[in-house]
Amino acid sequence: HSENRPDRNQFAPQRGHSMSRPGVLQDSYNRVIRDLRISITDRCNFNCVYCLPETEEAANFYQPVASGAKRPAPVPGKLLYPWKPRSQILSFEEITRVAQVAASLGVDKIRITGGEPLLRRGVESLISQIAAIDSIRDLSLTTNGTHFPRLAKCLKEAGLGRVTISLDSLDRDNFKKITGRNGLAEVLKSIRLAKSLGLTPVKVNAVIIRGLNEHEIVRLAKFAMDEDIIMRFIEFMPLDSRQAWRRDHVVSGDEIAGRIQSKYPLTRLPADNPSGTSTRWSLGEGAAEIGIIAPVTQPFCGNCNRIRLTADGKIRTCLFSHHEHDLKPSLRDGSGTAELAAQLQQIVLKKEPGHRINEPDFVQPARTMSLIGG
Numbered sequence: 001h002s003e004n005r006p007d008r009n010q011f012a013p014q015r016g017h018s019m020s021r022p023g024v025l026q027d028s029y030n031r032v033i034r035d036l037r038i039s040i041t042d043r044c045n046f047n048c049v050y051c052l053p054e055t056e057e058a059a060n061f062y063q064p065v066a067s068g069a070k071r072p073a074p075v076p077g078k079l080l081y082p083w084k085p086r087s088q089i090l091s092f093e094e095i096t097r098v099a100q101v102a103a104s105l106g107v108d109k110i111r112i113t114g115g116e117p118l119l120r121r122g123v124e125s126l127i128s129q130i131a132a133i134d135s136i137r138d139l140s141l142t143t144n145g146t147h148f149p150r151l152a153k154c155l156k157e158a159g160l161g162r163v164t165i166s167l168d169s170l171d172r173d174n175f176k177k178i179t180g181r182n183g184l185a186e187v188l189k190s191i192r193l194a195k196s197l198g199l200t201p202v203k204v205n206a207v208i209i210r211g212l213n214e215h216e217i218v219r220l221a222k223f224a225m226d227e228d229i230i231m232r233f234i235e236f237m238p239l240d241s242r243q244a245w246r247r248d249h250v251v252s253g254d255e256i257a258g259r260i261q262s263k264y265p266l267t268r269l270p271a272d273n274p275s276g277t278s279t280r281w282s283l284g285e286g287a288a289e290i291g292i293i294a295p296v297t298q299p300f301c302g303n304c305n306r307i308r309l310t311a312d313g314k315i316r317t318c319l320f321s322h323h324e325h326d327l328k329p330s331l332r333d334g335s336g337t338a339e340l341a342a343q344l345q346q347i348v349l350k351k352e353p354g355h356r357i358n359e360p361d362f363v364q365p366a367r368t369m370s371l372i373g374g
């Protein structure tokens with residue numbers, strides 16, 4: 001599968017100085033962090049095959065390669081990762097404090113995620129606290145869409161700017177196979193509702209997996225045209241809870257583009273921001289847009305400007321980090337804003353040059369996407 005394996009160090013950034021620059025979050029490769037992703041819960045009501053495949057159905061999907069999986073088969077009713085007790089989860093006040101400190105250091109983009117963020121009670125009050133931070137120019141949320149219809153209006157009123165909704169299949173049965181839940185109708189409703197409320201641009205994420213939904217790529221692209229949303233096709237990354245990911249599950253960004261192009265003309269659009277993770281394309285004759293996110297075959301680490309805060313208060317400087325930096329003690333021991341800011345700057349200096357998915361000695365991180373906050 002060499003076509004899925006890019007040149008090793010082609011995308012690695014160059015090391016710069018290792019002193020923190022006053023007033024900003026700059027890492028030791030001169031990347032300036034502007035984007036903070038905050039996971040507000042480790043819980044989820046889905047069991048997506050690529051994220052939390054703790055169901056028999058998901059195990060069956062991976063069966064032919066189960067010998068490669070590094071985790072035991074799922075046991076019905078028993079979670080591989082029990083939810084964290086509430087005491088370990090950051091309060092909204094603590095999360096807002098981190099957001100304020102990050103904003104004072106130049107972060108201007110915040111995404112609320114999870115787990116499923118809309119499972120956390122009172123999420124709209126967190127949105128309003130973060131929306132009140134002046135310098136945050138882009139406040140968004142990623143959701144699987146199941147609880148969105150109930151909450152959409154108050155999220156909008158609280159100051160949410162836009163949403164990203166996950167949808168990997170337009171087929172009822174395949175949707176169930178991928179997520180473990182019957183939820184297609186609800187998710188479609190959420191997408192339309194987000195549009196009508198002006199939580200735009202509405203982006204829709206589809207993770208494409210060989211043998212599971214690759215046959216739906218063209219249909220999903222057409223969905224972008226019909227519904228006037230931005231469909232984003234994402235390569236499957238090694239972040240699933242069973243560590244069952246294998247390179248041959250990955251449908252490369254090039255293959256995704258090729259499949260769409262065989263049906264509709266695709267024209268490359270300029271990047272909307274230099275740290276964007278997706279390549280943007282206009283689709284067909286109209287104004288429809290798709291994005292292709294290819295972290296496995298076309299790493300974009302050199303331009304990465306993100307860090308993540310987990311629900312239990314750890315900063316992750318990369319999705320694939322093996323080390324996390326705990327902010328919770330400082331948040332709970334009365335540390336002042338200046339101390340927190342200095343701590344965040346020190347953490348950012350440790351940001352890895354890039355993921356090592358394509359290195360022969362790559363080791364998948366212990367935490368899954370649902371625990372990290374995608």
Ligand code: SAM
Nearest residue numbers: 050051114115116143144166205236237369374
């Ligand atoms: N539960 C919410 C949802 O599904 O939209 C938010 C959290 S989820 C972890 C955020 C995004 O990560 C989703 O769009 C999901 O498709 C993506 N994701 C999860 N696991 C992934 C993986 N192994 N590879 C690529 N994307 C993944």
Ligand code: SF4
Nearest residue numbers: 044046048051144370
């Ligand atoms: Fe699926 Fe999101 Fe839940 Fe992961 S966190 S299982 S991607 S719905």
